[in-house]
Structure formats: structure tokens, C-alpha cells
Amino acid sequence: MNDSEEAEVTNEPLVEAPADTVAGEVVLRLTDVVKTFPGVRALDGVQLEVRAGEVHCLLGQNGAGKSTLIKVLAGVHRPDSGEVVLRGEPAAFVNPQAAMRAGIATIYQELDLVEDLSVAENAFLGHEPRRLGFVRRGHMARRTRQILARLGHPEIPPGRLVRHLPAAGKQIVSMARALSHEARLIIMDEPSAVLAHDEVGNLFRIIRELTAQGIAVIYISHRLEEIREIGDRVTVLKDGRTTAANLPARETPTRDLVSRMTGRTIEYVFPDRPADDPASDELLRVEGLTRHGEFADVSLDVRAGEIVGIAGLVGSGRSELLETIYGARRAQAGTVRMGGRTLRPGSVGAAVRAGMGMAPEERKSQALLLGEPIYRNVTLATFGRYARLGFTDAARERAAADRIATSLDLRPRDVRRAVRTLSGGNQQKVVVGRWLLGDTRLLLLDEPTRGVDVGARAELYQVIRELAARGVGVLLVSSEVPEVLGLADRVLVMREGRVVREAPAGELDENTVLDLVMAGSLMEGAPA
């Protein structure tokens, strides 16, 4: 590579605030955008106005049309009618590449990275710098390094395989890809869902830097507190329509936002906590459970009818602990006892037979057969009980699933529908409902409300509390501290694989728990 090229590379501004977008100017305007799929009006008149340099938050329940809207902007879907105006010019993207060329980059919730390509190869995927058909690897690595430095992560090596990066690192690579396209509008679909608390701080720092350069960000999140912190304006979608546009993100009362999303006013409402009953039977006793590098010497117990919550960051070992108790991972030391009987380590079957059930963290990849009907998902752990001599009884299964669907207020209620067609909250009900069919005595819940909208959350909380009232023990893991504090009777705080505090939920408040989970953890990158 000769000198003149070097110069060209270094002089090339990495993220240029586009000359034609002064801060505050309208970058994108959607008017009456409609998109229908067979039988469904996914978008039914969406208005959206995004200005340069702002963080525009998109709020809406699952099924409100956020995903469809993103896909329209990203060139995946083409709107049936309505107007999309990008920087003053009508835009119609025929495919995702066209949207990207127009300066719109999308960072999807499920990051669309190629795991077995390097960081640099992912950042420049599809538009690798080329000469005579050969990829200019050195040039690509250098530019990737510059972009990563700009994102505040110069420590990520461009040559490292993406597979070997943690979730937060992968997100940085996705953002690097957006910047490599010199995007002027970046859409982020629930970027914080895969991040631990301190990593969210870093994400926000990056977003602020981007917007300071005149880049517009469309930010989608279920977490209202994040929208308060990072957002400038908010547009609310409901049933494919814009119900409120351009609300100030910081000043609009939560009650207003929620009521525009749901058409009713609710907040995080947790069911009443019954009086403590120390006389109830001990259900689960875990002693000295250890898996090297994940968690060490964890002891805990759960009584019948009790909800025990585990608070901790991603990487604190909480999910691994839950899976080990369930037998999905094999402990290196320690014992798990259910009702006094020691369980065979590393056997899910033994745990299920002893009366355990688990709703894992990743619903779609760990819990559901998406193409199969609802009832078959509900009976996935119990279809054997409805069978006679190995022959299944679909009618009885459907009847049983129908009872569950009714008691959990599953919508829609037709248990023959494929699970794929349900919203996140209803899918979660299917997973929880699965364990209501058997004689489950202990329910392990890993992030039960991730990706679940506000309305369905309250219903899930109610279901969990009702289960406990019926004598089921619940062990709950959540990264949302208010959820653990509001729902659990007793709380264990985990940090770096160890239980650092155990107390009745009433004796803890959010700040105490946050201090405990974060103390000594990696705070680099978080805003001071």
C-alpha cells in the first residue's frame, strides 16, 4: 500500500456529520404508512418524524407494529401506501441494501452477525473495501480499528472472531457496521435487552456521541427508565397506528405513555405479598453448589409457596445456577435436594420427575417449538401422561391446554394455532403454562418478563403469585431489580458467582441491591 493511499485513509473522516443535515432538521418523515399482511393490518397509518441529532424513542406493546415499521425503514418490507421522506426526498427502498446506501442502518434485537467471521469482516460485510476483486484486508482492519476506537472500544481486536466476543462486544460490532456504512439514521431494536447494567451505560455514552455528530437514532425499548435517560422525543404506536407523536421523553408522565400504549393506565403493579409462613415445608435445598468459572459454593433453599428472587447482573452466574439446579448443567461440587431427596446431578429428567419445571431465559431457542401448535407446546413436558400405551391422545391434550389457556388468559385462545404467531408475553404464558399441567412443585423462572410488554407483565406477576399461593415454590431470576423486589418474598443477591446477600424483600430497596450487584464489578465505560 503506497503513501498516497495511507494519506487518503487517515484523512477520510470516519463518521461525517452530513453537510445537508444540520442538527434539528427533519431527517425522516413518515406519513400515513400502511402495511398489510394476509389477514393483518400490521401498520395502519403510522406517522413518524425524526430529526438529525436526536434520539427518537419508539414505544409500543408487542404486536403494536414496531418490528414491521423497522423492517419498512430497513427495506425488508415495502409499504402498501403512505409516504416515506428521507432528507426531503421520497424514498422507496427495494431491498435492505438500498436502505443502507441511503444511510439507514438497523441493529436488530437478534444481532445479525456472522459468528465465524472476524470483527472487521462483520463490520464491512457486503461492502468490503476492494481492489481488483481482492479484499483490502489491511485497509479494512485499519478502518475497523478507527471505528472501534470511536465507539470507545479500541481493545476489541479487528481480527477476533465474533463468536468469541461477549454479547456487549457483539453489539459494538453491529454498531461498527452501521458506522462503516456512514449511516445517518441508526435504528436500534431493544439494544439493552442483551446487556448488563453497566454495559447499558456504555451504550448510552456511544449513542450520545453519535447524536452529537448529527446522526439520528431511533431507539426501541420496553424499559421506560432508559427512554427517560437517553431519549429526546417519543412516538407511541398502538395497533399499527401512531397514538402520540413527538412527546418530550423526559417530561411526559409515565402514566400518559403507558395509557397511550395500552389504552388503559397501569404501572408495574405487583400482587400482594402474603404474610410469611415459616411453617411451610422446605422444598428445595441447594448446598455448596459450584461450577468453576460460573458460580461457587452457592447454598439456598426454597419453601413451598415461597417466591425466592435472585438479583444479579448478566455474568453473575445466576442463569447458570438456575440451569445447574435444574440439571441442565452438571455441578462440580455440591448437592441439590428436592423434598429431602438428593437429585442425580446433570439430569433434567430427574429434576422434572422430582417436580421441577423451568422457563428458560431464551424462550424461542430454549423453550418453544415455534412451528408447532400451542397445545403441543403446552404439553411438551407432559404429553406422556395423556398417552395410553405410548399412544398420544390429542383431544385430551387439547382440552388440558385449553384449560391452561383459559386460566392464563392466553390470547388468542385457539390452542391449535402455531406458537410462532403469539406475542412475546403470550409465548411466555405457554412456557409457564407447560409446568402448570404436571404436578410441578418448584418453578424455576429465568427472566420471565424479558421482551414482554407492560400489560402482559402484570398478568404474569399475578400468575406467579397465584401459583405460590397454591403451594408451588418459585425461584426467580431477573435483571430488573424492581421485579425481583416487587415479586419475591426473599431475595438473594449474586455477584461474580457468589451469593453476597440474602434478606426478605421488604428489607431491601432498589438502590441497596444495585450497590450490591455492582460493587467491585467492571464499571469502566459507565457514565461517571
Add this chain to the structure above:
Amino acid sequence: MSDTTPTAAPERAASLPAQSPPVDPAETAKADRSAGLSWWRGDGGEGAKRNLGLLATLVVLVVIGILTRPDLYGDASWVWGNTLTILKLASVVGVVTVGMTFVIIGGGIDLSVGAIVALAGVWCTTLATQSYGAGGMIFSALTVGVAVGLVNGLLVSYGRLVPFIATLAMMVAARGLAAEISDKQTQVSNDTFINGIASTNVLGIPLLVYILAAVVLAGWVLLNRTTFGRRTVAVGGNPEAARLAGINVRRHTVLLYALSGLCCGIAAIMLTAQATSAQAAMANLYELDAIAAAIIGGTLLSGGRGTIIGSLLGVIIFSTITNLFAINGLSTEAQNMVKGGIIVAAVLVQQVQFRSLTQFLARNRATTT
């Protein structure tokens, strides 16, 4: 965030579950649609839809036969005889395909089926085995099939080998063992009962066709009406979900390959009976025929979806093509090229047809309501 922190407002909490949330019109629309389609949306309904396309393909092939050889198709007795020929042709591969369909739905693949048929055929026609008579021959063929299948299954589930690799190795090894046992010679079967399996007709229909029908029926029941079938779909559709629901995924995987081996054992007896002999090179490339038939029949290569009837239709389509070429006196080379094209065309047509059909129906409903 004072209003998002846990505020257990008692009166609210009590009123919440009773309060019915607003009905999402999009969801209702979807529900209506599914209710309208429910008559064919039952168990395996989507598969039934795909099978209609396969039947249409079969009809087209017959029409081509009529157009190219109107002289033959004018004779009703010839048509009946030819239909039986086609079914007989399909019988051996059909049995293998039933086992293959289970393995593929369960998320695997079995490249060793042809080799297992050869090994089981050779094993059951050694002089030593033949001295035990027909019962001994059948027993040994089935046992060899199941045993080799078990080894496949153990390698895949407990040895954690990729199915492709494990069964590829078995394909090579089993053929090698068959050549070793037979000393590369053709072993003639002298058992009249075994040989009679291929030449016997019951009510004018070859016994081989009955065997195929029995295996297909058993396979259909096993897949659609038993816990074994449900586990197969779960294990192939989402192994992690199956495991976390308490299903023993590894054990089930072993059983799937053993089942495939069992089908190969049955096929070995049928093929040995047809040829009245066995040799190490028999059932050559059956793995490809079986996989192709399953894929044409709508079985998803990534697992979790497939039908036995679809696979059966896939096999029959293939043997009809072979027959079509035979009655027109065309070469097998040209036949193979057409088969390759048919595989691609069938999958393409199914995809388009499936999409447009559902869209058409949905639109129809939307306009009528």
C-alpha cells in the same frame, strides 16, 4: 422513577386480572383466519396441503405416460399390471425412506442406509445363516440392521459426532464389512420361503407392496399417534427445548437411528428375495433415493417437520419416472438427469404454491368478511 418502582397498590392488584385488556384487532384478524382454515389445520394439516401438490405431480406424470404411449394405456389390464410394477419398484426404497424420514425429522441424516441394507443382505445369506432357515435369515437381517443403527445413534448422541460424518463413516465401513463377509462374491439365496416373498401375490397384489403398506402404516401411526413420534418432532424441531422439557434427547436419537437400521433390515430381506441373492454392492445409492424422496415429500432437512405420506409419494413419484422412461425405451442416464431436475422443481413448486395458496385463501376471506 417513582411510578415504576414496586408499588403494590392492593386495590389495583386485585382488580387487574379481571380487567380484560383491549383486544388487538390484528390478533383477532389472525384468529379469524385460523378458525376459517381450521378444517385443514389440524394435526399435520400443512403436510396434507403439501401432499396435494405431490398427488398433482403424480397425475402429471401419468398424463405424460398416456400421451407418450397411448397404445399401452388403452389396455386396462396393462395399466393395472404397470401400476403394480411401479409400486413393487417403490417398495424396497419406500421401506428405507420411512426410517430415513424419522431420522431427518429428528434432526439427523443417515447416509449409511444403502450400506446397512447390503450388510444385512450379505449377513443373512451366508451359508451359516441360511442353515438356520428363513427364520434365522430374517432374524439376522433385522438384528444386523438394528445393531448398525444403534452404533450410528451412539456415535451421534454420545460420541457427539455430526450425523453426516458418523453415518458417512458407517456407509464406508459397512460396505467394507459386507465385501469382507461375502468375499466380494454374490451369495445365492436357496431358501424358497425368502425367495417367495418377492414372487408371491396376494389377491393379485405382490407381497412386497403389502410389506411397504404395512411399514408405511406403522410409520404413520408411530409418527402421528405415539409419544415416540411427538418426541421425534420435539427433538428435531428444538433439541434444547426438548431437553429442558425433560425429554431424553440422546436416548431418543439413538432410537431413531436404530429404527432406520430396522427399516434397512426389512429392506434387505425384500431386496434379497427379489434378486434371490445378495452381494456387497447391492442397494447402491439408496441413501440418496431415500433422502431425495423424503425432501420431495416435504420433510424439512433441518428437522422438526415432515410426513410419512409425503415421503411415500416422493418414492412413488421417483419409481413412476423410472417406469415412464422404461416404457418409452429411454436410457437410465437421461432418467437420472430428469430425476435431479424433478428434485429441484418439486421443492421450488412447493414453496411457491404453498405461499401463494395461503395468501390467496387469506385474501379471499378478507374480501368476503
